[in-house]
Amino acid sequence: MATVEETQVLVETVAWLEKEGWRTMSARAPTRRGARAAEEALTARGVRVPEHDISSGEGPDVIAQRAGMEWRIECKGLGERSNTRWSDFYRGLGEAVCHFDKKDGLRLGFAFPDSRDLRRFASKMSPGMRGAIGLWVLLVDVAEQSVAVVSPQEVFCPFCDGATVYPVGESGHIKAEHPDEWRFLAGA
């Protein structure tokens, strides 16, 4: 898979939020050049640019609000080499976790390109951790200009490296696709 710039993920995330009726308050690109590129890309697509423009400072990459709810989203791209992908993923995860707060209506998000490597890393996040802090995952497809959302109540199957997503507590997928692992889990 080709590399994907973090700025592209940011653009798709903002475009998706606006389409879903969220108001993007701020967005941050990794560099000033990226911030300009993101602003141009959004304007070209007719998407409203965030209220406080696009900057390159500190804080969550995207903050969006709707009816008393708030998204705090961390964005990461897809690097060329697998060890870069690995360290970018865990840095992004760490940043996403740092935005956690005990606040009603808060949704933590981690947005990254939908790819085999990043799904495999995502399958290492335990459902318990994601559920406890309410961490959503946004799978971005820059070619299709689309975003697929994985809620904290859904798990990236650890037995197929996250290729499949299923609801927490549902064993049907494991029984059907991974009978050996199911026997292991069931203690049979």
Ligand SMILES: [Zn+2]
């Ligand atoms: Zn599976």
